[in-house]
Structure formats: structure tokens, C-alpha cells
Amino acid sequence: MACIEARGLRKAFGTTIALDGVNLRVEEGRILGLIGPNGAGKTTALNAILGLTPYHGELRVLGRDPWTERDQLMRDVCFIADIAVLPRWARVSQLLDYVAGVHPRFDRGKAEGFLAKTIIQRGSKVRELSKGMVAQLHLALVMAIDAKLLVLDEPTLGLDILYRKQFYDSLLNDYFDRSRTIVVTTHQVEEVQHVLTDLMFINQGKIVLDCGMEEFESRYLEVTVHPEQVAAARAFKPIQERQVFGRSILLFDHVERQQLTALGEVRTPSIADVFVAVIGNQAGAARAILKERRYE
Amino acid sequence: MNSHSNAVPESRLESQIMAPSVVSASRRMYWSVRRELWESRSIYIAPLAVAALFLFGFLISTVHLPARMRAALALNPAQQHEFIERPYIFAAFLIMGTTFIVAVFYCLDALQGERRDRSILFWKSLPVSDFTTVLSKASIPLVIIPLLTFAITVVMQLIMLLLSTAVLLGSGMSGSTLWAQSSLFQISLMLLYHLVAVHALWYAPIYGWLLLVSAWARRAAFLWAVLPPLAIGVVEKIAFNTSHFGNLLKYRFGGGAAGVCFTARGLPMDPLMQLTPLKFLATPGLWIGLAVAAAFIFAAARLRRYQGPI
Numbered sequence: 330m331a332c333i334e335a336r337g338l339r340k341a342f343g344t345t346i347a348l349d350g351v352n353l354r355v356e357e358g359r360i361l362g363l364i365g366p367n368g369a370g371k372t373t374a375l376n377a378i379l380g381l382t383p384y385h386g387e388l389r390v391l392g393r394d395p396w397t398e399r400d401q402l403m404r405d406v407c408f409i410a411d412i413a414v415l416p417r418w419a420r421v422s423q424l425l426d427y428v429a430g431v432h433p434r435f436d437r438g439k440a441e442g443f444l445a446k447t448i449i450q451r452g453s454k455v456r457e458l459s460k461g462m463v464a465q466l467h468l469a470l471v472m473a474i475d476a477k478l479l480v481l482d483e484p485t486l487g488l489d490i491l492y493r494k495q496f497y498d499s500l501l502n503d504y505f506d507r508s509r510t511i512v513v514t515t516h517q518v519e520e521v522q523h524v525l526t527d528l529m530f531i532n533q534g535k536i537v538l539d540c541g542m543e544e545f546e547s548r549y550l551e552v553t554v555h556p557e558q559v560a561a562a563r564a565f566k567p568i569q570e571r572q573v574f575g576r577s578i579l580l581f582d583h584v585e586r587q588q589l590t591a592l593g594e595v596r597t598p599s600i601a602d603v604f605v606a607v608i609g610n611q612a613g614a615a616r617a618i619l620k621e622r623r624y625e
Numbered sequence: 626m627n628s629h630s631n632a633v634p635e636s637r638l639e640s641q642i643m644a645p646s647v648v649s650a651s652r653r654m655y656w657s658v659r660r661e662l663w664e665s666r667s668i669y670i671a672p673l674a675v676a677a678l679f680l681f682g683f684l685i686s687t688v689h690l691p692a693r694m695r696a697a698l699a700l701n702p703a704q705q706h707e708f709i710e711r712p713y714i715f716a717a718f719l720i721m722g723t724t725f726i727v728a729v730f731y732c733l734d735a736l737q738g739e740r741r742d743r744s745i746l747f748w749k750s751l752p753v754s755d756f757t758t759v760l761s762k763a764s765i766p767l768v769i770i771p772l773l774t775f776a777i778t779v780v781m782q783l784i785m786l787l788l789s790t791a792v793l794l795g796s797g798m799s800g801s802t803l804w805a806q807s808s809l810f811q812i813s814l815m816l817l818y819h820l821v822a823v824h825a826l827w828y829a830p831i832y833g834w835l836l837l838v839s840a841w842a843r844r845a846a847f848l849w850a851v852l853p854p855l856a857i858g859v860v861e862k863i864a865f866n867t868s869h870f871g872n873l874l875k876y877r878f879g880g881g882a883a884g885v886c887f888t889a890r891g892l893p894m895d896p897l898m899q900l901t902p903l904k905f906l907a908t909p910g911l912w913i914g915l916a917v918a919a920a921f922i923f924a925a926a927r928l929r930r931y932q933g934p935i
Contacts, residue, residue: 381749381933399930400754408750414934416664416744423663430656431753433648467747 337386347373349534365531408480417456440473461492551598569606657761691796728766732835743934759926833921
């Protein structure tokens with residue numbers, strides 16, 4: 330059984346289409362990065378998966394309909410929707426008590442163990458903690474839940490680099506065990522590149538790229554081309570070309586590595602560069618279509 | 626780091642063994658109610674503060690107590706009873722008024738506050754249904770606040786009685802008339818009956834309406850709660866020159882309940898004779914009100930499902 334399975338997922342807010350027939354399938358034990366520009370529909374997709382918003386189309390999460398069965402689903406699913414959603418009036422000990430009281434899969438000892446590695450005091454109120462400490466506290470609560478699916482929507486937004494690094498490190502080392510599934514959205518793409526097993530780009534409510542990281546690494550190649558070979562390299566139809574310190578860097582999709590090694594230095598591109606190329610080209614194509622229509 | 630990563634599989638094993646543990650619906654409810662009390666501490670702080678303030682005033686007034694007791698002894702038994710009972714009744718009404726205001730403002734904030742501070746996203750990440758959450762919030766004005774009002778009032782009246790007795794004994798008078806005429810036990814029973822009948826059952830649709838507005842309004846919940854009923858009344862008056870809706874509200878807030886759960890005062894010696902629970906239970910207004918309250922609470926729970934942070 331797939332962890333998440335969606336077919337023809339649609340959602341509109343008035344005339345704005347947030348999800349435009351999304352099909353996706355996330356297998357168990359994957360760490361999926363859902364990457365998209367602002368307003369692409371990432372949060373809407375996650376909200377649908379978490380039963381926070383109604384939708385059209387078919388959607389199953391762990392075999393359940395999230396909209397009608399949210400409370401049962403939350404026994405096996407955890408999410409951090411945003412940092413700073415923990416109630417500011419609550420004490421750390423009260424949050425531990427409450428989650429232990431209502432969640433059948435919460436291991437309080439484990440949460441206490443995670444907290445012991447931080448400087449968070451049991452008696453502190455959430456409003457007294459720094460932004461980074463709130464994120465640590467939330468992560469400690471969530472990691473102590475034996476869930477099958479963890480959804481993180483911009484979990485490190487506004488945190489400094491130390492906290493961000495620590496956040497993903499503890500997620501990988503202390504939580505992920507190949508039987509759980511993690512879905513994460515973030516703008517800090519470079520920080521999750523080594524964490525992900527799967528990658529999805531979403532733009533204007535549509536999935537525009539869906540591939541495993543192994544496929545990503547064999548499919549996309551970036552070449553710093555020797556100046557005299559730029560013309561030869563362009564013959565392979567790069568999806569993007571940019572200049573860095575006077576040298577041309579070309580990004581290729583579906584071109585054999587052997588063919589490129591002669592042209593210059595070949596390496597795996599960063600997700601961010603591929604993202605800019607794929608989404609940027611799309612935006613460019615969209616603009617071109619609009620222009621053509623105007624001239625017709 | 627190494628020792629830690631070794632420890633993880635063990636605790637994982639433990640949690641798998643513990644995994645089948647199920648959280649019962651009543652346990653989720655219990656913790657949800659406790660959560661409300663953690664968040665809205667005014668529920669008990671406000672009446673306690675008023676009680677402390679009243680007791681402080683009462684303490685100062687005991688200076689004149691021996692003189693007043695001497696004057697009271699000259700009255701006939703019925704007047705004497707009323708005279709002695711008065712401060713105790715006043716204390717009860719003071720606490721009830723306070724907790725009613727607390728309940729109104731609690732309800733108005735209950736489902737809007739969690740959206741305003743975005744914590745609804747955290748609560749919704751836990752396996753607690755919207756219905757359980759809304760029910761736990763409704764139980765605050767319907768169950769917790771009446772019980773709390775009762776407890777605080779009884780303790781307060783007891784302190785008043787002991788204080789008065791001490792003052793009387795100190796000035797060489799006996800406290801026996803005071804104990805006989807203040808009839809604390811009967812006052813307590815009446816108070817409990819009044820709280821259950823009026824504050825919990827009769828006012829239930831008011832709390833239900835406030836919760837519904839709180840679940841729906843993005844801001845200014847108080848205005849949304851008050852202005853639409855007012856507007857309906859005004860439109861009715863202008864259009865039909867009648868005031869059925871206004872009378873309905875008046876019946877709910879004012880005389881309605883008191884008229885059916887107590888007989889008129891006048892049988893002073895045994896106040897418990899004034900209670901008319903059967904008449905109260907036979908009043909259609911009670912059951913209609915409860916049905917309306919249930920509908921409001923159900924609607925609030927359905928609304929919460931669609932609501933996110935504001």
C-alpha cells in the first residue's frame with residue numbers, strides 16, 4: 330500500500346486554482362521533498378493530505394480519507410505545519426502531559442530524552458522560548474510519536490543555520506528508520522538535498538517533476554564548459570545556461586554523462602539550480618504562450 | 626552520538642510493544658478539559674479574586690456586627706432570618722454574576738483564540754476530533770463553571786460564618802442565632818439547584834450561540850454575537866410592529882427560568898419548598914433550549930473542521 334495516493338486532486342479558492350489535477354504516489358519509507366515557488370499549491374496539497382481542507386478528487390493517506398477521518402488518521406500521522414504553532418500560553422510540561430494524555434503512540438520518555446539534549450526547561454512557557462527552541466520542542470514532541478507519516482511544512486522557516494542543520498540531523502539520525510515516510514516542503518532547498526530520497530516540483534497547482542534522487546542524479550548533469558566548446562555543448566540542448574565568473578555553466582536533462590565529459594567538468598547540479606531551470610522555463614513558456622495569444 | 630544511535634532501536638522496540646495501547650474517548654475528553662483550564666485561567670482566578678475582595682470587605686464590616694446582631698434579635702423570626710441571610714445570598718449572587726461574565730467571554734474566545742494564535746494547527750495534528758474539542762469547550766460553561774461557582778461560594782459562605790461567629794464570641798455574644806438563621810445548608814442546596822437549572826441547563830443555548838459565533842467569526846466575536854440578534858429584533862419591530870424575538874430573548878435571559886424552577890418567595894422557613902424541579906422539567910422552553918444548544922454546538926464542531934488560522 331502506498332503511503333499517500335492522490336488522483337486528480339483539485340482545489341480552488343474562488344477563481345484561484347490551487348491544485349489542478351494533481352496525481353501523486355508516495356511509497357512507504359521515502360523522504361519526499363515537495364518544492365515549489367510561493368503560491369504553487371504546496372501548502373494546499375499538504376493541507377489536503379492532513380485533512381485540514383476539503384478537496385475534489387481521490388486522495389488516500391495510509392488507506393484513509395483524510396477529510397472525513399482526520400482524527401483517526403492523526404494516530405499514524407504527525408505534522409509540523411509551521412513553526413510557532415505551539416500555544417504560547419502552554420508550559421513545556423503541560424504540552425508533554427497533554428500529548429501523552431491524548432496520543433496512543435506518544436512515548437513520553439523519548440520526548441524527555443530529546444528535550445534533555447536542549448536547554449529547554451520543563452517549567453518554561455512557550456512564549457518565553459526563542460523561535461529555535463520552540464522548533465526544537467515541537468520536533469521533540471513529534472519525534473516521540475511512533476507515526477507512519479511525518480509532514481513538515483516549512484519547518485525551519487526563520488531559524489538560524491545552526492538550528493536548521495540540527496533540525497535535519499536529528500530528524501535523520503533519531504527519527505527516520507526506512508519504515509516511516511517523511512514529506513517536507515522548504516525554500517531552503519540546498520539544506521535538504523542530501524536528506525531526500527524523492528523529489529517533486531510543483532508549480533501552478535501541477536506536479537512538474539516527480540523523480541527519485543537516484544534518477545535525479547543520473548538525469549540532470551551540470552557542466553562547466555570550456556569556452557571553446559560552448560557551441561558544441563549547446564548542440565545537446567541544455568535546459569539552462571548561466572555565466573559564473575565568465576565561464577558558461579550548462580544544465581542538461583537526459584544527456585549521457587560520457588557525451589558531456591569531453592565538454593568540461595561534469596557534476597550533479599543542486600536541486601535549486603534544476604528548480605530554477607524547470608520552473609523558470611515553464612514560466613518563460615507560459616509567457617511566450619500568452620504573448621502568442623495576444624498577437625493572434 | 627554513537628551511544629545515542631544505539632539507544633534508539635531499543636526505545637523503538639519498547640514503543641512498538643506499547644503501541645496497541647488505546648486512548649479512550651473519556652481520557653481524550655478529560656485532557657481536553659484540563660487543557661482549557663490551563664489556557665483560560667480566568668475561569669477560576671476571576672471568581673477567586675472577587676471572593677477575596679468580598680471577604681476583605683466583609684471582614685471590615687464585622688466591626689459593626691455585634692451591634693447589628695443586637696438589633697436583629699429584636700425582630701420577629703421571619704425578618705431576623707432574612708436579615709441574617711442577606712449577606713450570604715448577596716455573596717452567592719456576586720460570584721454567580723462574575724462566573725456568568727467569565728463564561729460568556731470564555732465562549733467567545735474558545736474557538737477564535739486558537740485560530741488567532743495559529744495553535745489550531747497543533748491541536749489538529751493530534752488524534753482528537755473536532756467534536757471532542759468543541760464538546761470539551763462547551764463543558765466549561767455547562768459543567769465546570771457551575772461546579773466551581775458552587776464550590777467557591779460554599780467555601781466563601783463558610784468563611785463568612787466562621788468569621789462572624791468569631792467576632793460575636795469575641796464580643797461576648799453567642800453565635801447560636803447566627804448558625805440557626807443563616808441556614809447555610811439550605812442555601813447551598815438552593816444554590817446548587819439554581820446553578821444546574823438556570824446557569825447550566827437554561828442558559829445552554831446562550832453558550833451554544835457564543836461558541837458558534839466564536840467558531841465562525843474571524844474577528845469581533847462579541848459584536849457578531851450581539852448585533853445580529855439585535856438586528857432581528859429591530860427588523861421585526863419595524864416590519865411587523867411585534868417583538869416576539871425580543872420577548873424570546875428576554876424570556877431566556879431573564880424571568881423565564883426563575884419563574885419555573887422556584888415558586889414565589891413567601892414561605893420563609895423552609896426555602897427548599899420553593900424548588901419546583903418537576904415544573905421546571907415539564908417546561909417546553911427548557912427542552913427547546915437544550916435542542917437549540919445541541920444544534921449550535923454541533924454546528925460549531927462542523928465549522929471547526931473547515932477553519933484554519935486567521
